[in-house]
Amino acid sequence: MTRGAKPLAAIKEAKKFAEKMGYCWQENSENPEIGYDFLAFKPGNAFLVRVRQTRYQIDPDMTYDELLPEVLYEIRNLPFPAWMPRELWLRTQHERTWRRLKVHDFGVAEIGWWGPDGYYNKYAP
Numbered sequence: 081m082t083r084g085a086k087p088l089a090a091i092k093e094a095k096k097f098a099e100k101m102g103y104c105w106q107e108n109s110e111n112p113e114i115g116y117d118f119l120a121f122k123p124g125n126a127f128l129v130r131v132r133q134t135r136y137q138i139d140p141d142m143t144y145d146e147l148l149p150e151v152l153y154e155i156r157n158l159p160f161p162a163w164m165p166r167e168l169w170l171r172t173q174h175e176r177t178w179r180r181l182k183v184h185d186f187g188v189a190e191i192g193w194w195g196p197d198g199y200y201n202k203y204a205p
Contacts (some may be wrong), residue, residue, distance in 0.1 A: 086112075086132045087092060087131060087132065088165065090131050090132075090133040090153050090171070091131045092116070094117070094118075094129065094131045094169050094178065095107075095118060096122045097169075097178055098118075098129070099144060099169060101197040101199060102122050102197065103109070103120040103121060103122050103125075103197075104120070104121055104165060105118045105120050105121070105129075106120065106121070108118045112155055113156075114139075114158065114159065115130060115151075115154035115155060115158055116128040116129060116130050116158060116166070117131045118127055120167075125196075126164075126165070127164070127165035127166060127167050128155075128158060128160065128165070128166045128167070129167050129168075130151065130154075130155050130166070130167070130168050130169070131168075131170075132148065132168060132169070132170050132173055133145055133170070133172070133173060134147075134170065134171075134172050134173070135172070135173055136172065137172055137174070138170075138172060138179075138203075143188070143193055144168075144181060144188040144190075145187070145188060148168070148170075152166065152168070152183060155168060155183045156185060158185060162185075163185050165182065166182075166183045167180055167181060167183065168180075168181040168183055168188070169181070175203070177201060177202055177203060178199055178201075179203060179204075180189070180194075180199065180201065185194055190203075191202030191205045192202065
């Protein structure tokens with residue numbers, strides 16, 4: 081398990097963000113030791129979400145595997161089928177933009193724009 085308490089305020093804001101994009105969510109309240117915060121879903125799409133907030137600005141030259149190795153390890157090893165999509169929603173204390181990161185076994189992809197959700201990330205490369 082990663083260090084520190086769950087970012088409860090950030091998780092609450094992430095759920096509102098999911099609703100704004102048209103998703104319903106189901107909180108992981110029965111098994112909090114399983115490393116995801118909620119399941120986001122709408123017709124045609126569903127994925128597991130882990131929410132994290134960092135205290136400092138994210139270095140653009142650092143990979144996410146270097147920045148959050150423990151968190152990504154836990155997400156990759158969730159007890160769900162491999163085909164179940166997993167995302168890490170990340171932001172710093174001073175950014176208001178959520179960074180949606182698709183987590184794969186082979187790496188992490190930052191979503192820059194996703195039309196069906198009306199999502200745009202100004203920090204994506």
